[in-house]
Amino acid sequence: MARTPSDEFRDPDALVRRAGVRADPNRDQHFLVDDRVLDRLPEYAEGMDRRHVLEVGGGTGALTDRLLAVADEVTVVERDPDLAAFLREEFEDDVAAGRLTVVEGDALDVDLPEFTACVSNLPYGISSEIAFRLLPREKPAVLMFQKEFAERMAAEPGEDDYGRLSVTAGHYADVEVVEVVPREAFSPQPEVESAVVRTTPRDPEYEVPDEAFFLDFVKAVFTQRRKTIRNAIRNTAHISGLDDADAVVDAVEAVSDGESEADLREVLGEDVLRKRAGNVTPAQFAALARLADEHGRGGS
Known part of the structure; x- marks a missing residue:
């Protein structure tokens, strides 16, 4: 005892x-x-x-x-x-x-x-x-x-x-x-x-399809924390493992403009691509990583 x-x-x-x-x-x-x-x-x-x-x-x-x-x-x-x-x-x-x-x-x-x-x-x-x-x-x-x-x-x-x-x-x-x-x-x-x-x-308030990719994506974007998210995604594809960073940016723009995936638009808002990493919430990172996984990785 x-x-x-x-x-x-x-x-x-x-x-x-x-x-x-x-x-x-x-x-x-x-x-x-x-x-x-x-x-x-x-x-x-x-x-x-x-x-x-x-x-x-x-x-x-x-x-x-x-x-x-x-x-x-x-x-x-x-x-x-x-x-x-x-x-x-x-x-x-x-x-x-x-x-x-x-x-x-x-x-x-x-x-x-x-x-x-x-x-x-x-x-x-x-x-x-x-x-x-x-x-x-x-x-x-x-x-x-x-x-x-x-x-x-x-x-x-x-x-x-x-x-x-x-x-x-x-x-x-x-x-x-x-x-x-x-x-x-x-x-x-x-x-x-x-x-x-x-x-x-505790469980996070968001879901990620691939935890390892989510964490790599966050790591990559923060290597360029002074850049906008738009540029950080494009500049760090070699770190996050993206094959088509432009496709990811296009997908995020489509969501922000209300053209697709309304559930993600509510999380991301209209200006997430203009933000810098230090002002992006974990839930927004998760939504960005989901789009990156779907649109920017091999065969997507």
């Missing part, structure tokens, strides 16, 4: 001393040592199914300790062999009881378990890659990122930070920044502030 949250937690600085390691910023190691932030991370996961919590980047175990207080089972993925060995030793009773599993390896490569929620202070260098390995699993998560990355992830259309990351993350989940974390909460201090993001899986 999980420990009660009232139990005394291990001191983060003492864990670092016992581990006998020095965090290496060059290897993306910044240990979270602020007790108040550590205490709040599991609280942000209240309401989530915490039967089996995944933690990516266990470090010296300060967050692991707190997760064991609220979860039935915890799996930690730690790529540093010395830290993985330390976690097994430090939490040997939980390991023996089957409540803690320590997986040594890179979180981008190892087989992830069937977890019910993820709570992690992620290594900054793999933020994007691990986020998009986790999001398609459709499990709720509380994740620590660089502040800039977190704000881009949660941004809305029309905001300066809105981009490919915002659309892609929002395709899988509702995303909210729940706390900004100062540099002083870590040892050694990173050069930037961090932020905690909470993701809640």
